[in-house]
Amino acid sequence: MSFSTLVKDELCRIELHDLCCRKSEIMGVILASNLFTHEKGSRNVKVVTENAAFARRLYTTVRKVYGLSPEVSIRRNSKLKKHISYSIIFASMQIINKLLYDSEISVFHNDDLDIEESTLKNVCCRKSFLRAVFLSGGSVSDPEKTYHLEIATRNEKCTEIIKEILKDYGINVKIITRKGNYVAYIKEGENIVDFLNIIGAHSALMEFENVRILKDMRNNVNRIVNCETANLEKTVNASVRQAENIKLIQSTIGISNLPPNLIDIANLRLEYSELSLKELGEMLNPKLGKSGVNHRLRKLDEIAEKIREKSDYNGPV
Ligand SMILES: [Zn+2]
Known part of the structure; x- marks a missing residue:
């Protein structure tokens, strides 16, 4: 019907x-x-x-x-x-x-x-x-x-x-x-x-509302999933970029020649590409918060950028 x-x-x-x-x-x-x-x-x-x-x-x-x-x-x-x-x-x-x-x-x-x-x-x-x-x-x-x-x-x-x-x-x-x-x-x-x-038409109205609520829920779930996928993608892309930069540093000036506070984080990022910034921070000694880790990784990005400028570097390591 x-x-x-x-x-x-x-x-x-x-x-x-x-x-x-x-x-x-x-x-x-x-x-x-x-x-x-x-x-x-x-x-x-x-x-x-x-x-x-x-x-x-x-x-x-x-x-x-x-x-x-x-x-x-x-x-x-x-x-x-x-x-x-x-x-x-x-x-x-x-x-x-x-x-x-x-x-x-x-x-x-x-x-x-x-x-x-x-x-x-x-x-x-x-x-x-x-x-x-x-x-x-x-x-x-x-x-x-x-x-x-x-x-x-x-x-x-x-x-x-x-x-x-x-x-x-x-x-x-x-x-x-x-x-x-x-x-x-x-x-x-x-x-x-x-x-x-x-x-x-009150019974039909209830039926209509039930379908509407289910549809809304499905849309919300889809939105959340899409949002999480986008976040995950962003994290993965950032991690790949960071690892690439650290490898460049490794092959040019060497990780051990970095300022002391950057050495540990550079090694950890290379080894654990899947970890979030928060998780990386917890592995440091002393521990470091998410924004602290982010700050150090940015420093590494800047160093890699300078290396590229100097050596006309182009393309991955
Ligand atoms: Zn009347």
């Missing part, structure tokens, strides 16, 4: 007790579908979905609220037998007029359904509206793959209202048009979690 289906099935199990929220849900679905067709001189509002639970929910909600039954038609995709689409058709003018009047939806001259955002007064109704538009045209990617939630509607005004409401919740929504649809989408994982919370 896709993550979208998981969310939608959960949403369809939410029971609405208040009439205001039931009406807001019907309004959201109709507004998002925006299929206001003229057939044989009469006007139809048609909602098409592939989600059976949603089709059932819409049908029963309309019955509960208005005591009227919309028509239902079922179509099987001829190529993909599994794909079944359900059409809920509000064909009788009686239902349509009731719906439109109740929802305070007005019809534009070009047949685009229109509504003012202020119609959605209550917080409960705004949530119902968001749930409805997600049920009718929403999808959310499996969080394992990517963070993406979108709601496609056929109605520009509806998509703007979605954006406005979500802005109040601090959720960043972008809008694009795609094949005549208006698509509101959310990209940040945090915002998707907030959206799922608002529409009441």
Whole structure:
């Protein structure tokens, strides 16, 4: 089951007790579908979905609220037998007029359904509206793959209202048009979690968060490993350079001719190339801290550099 289906099935199990929220849900679905067709001189509002639970929910909600039954038609995709689409058709003018009047939806001259955002007064109704538009045209990617939630509607005004409401919740929504649809989408994982919370998909939200935490942990572990590898590389490179310099000193002026405090450290570095500065310091007598060791090794680097300058030395020993 896709993550979208998981969310939608959960949403369809939410029971609405208040009439205001039931009406807001019907309004959201109709507004998002925006299929206001003229057939044989009469006007139809048609909602098409592939989600059976949603089709059932819409049908029963309309019955509960208005005591009227919309028509239902079922179509099987001829190529993909599994794909079944359900059409809920509000064909009788009686239902349509009731719906439109109740929802305070007005019809534009070009047949685009229109509504003012202020119609959605209550917080409960705004949530119902968001749930409805997600049920009718929403999808959310499996969080394992990517963070993406979108709601496609056929109605520009509806998509703007979605954006406005979500802005109040601090959720960043972008809008694009795609094949005549208006698509509101959310990209940040945090915002998707907030959206799922608002529409009441709490189990799906937990699932989403679990994946997100695991992904974060994996990223952190990778970052730490990369960082440690980089440090290790730096240490090894430094050790190789130091040993090369000491060998140059050995073959030119000789280690025994170095200042006394540099002789021991030069011998130790040559012998123990894998040891860290701290470990080298502990082998000295008297012991020396990391920065002291670093200071002496730098001196050796400087001496080697001078030898190179004098003898036009180039290339390893
Ligand atoms: Zn309400």
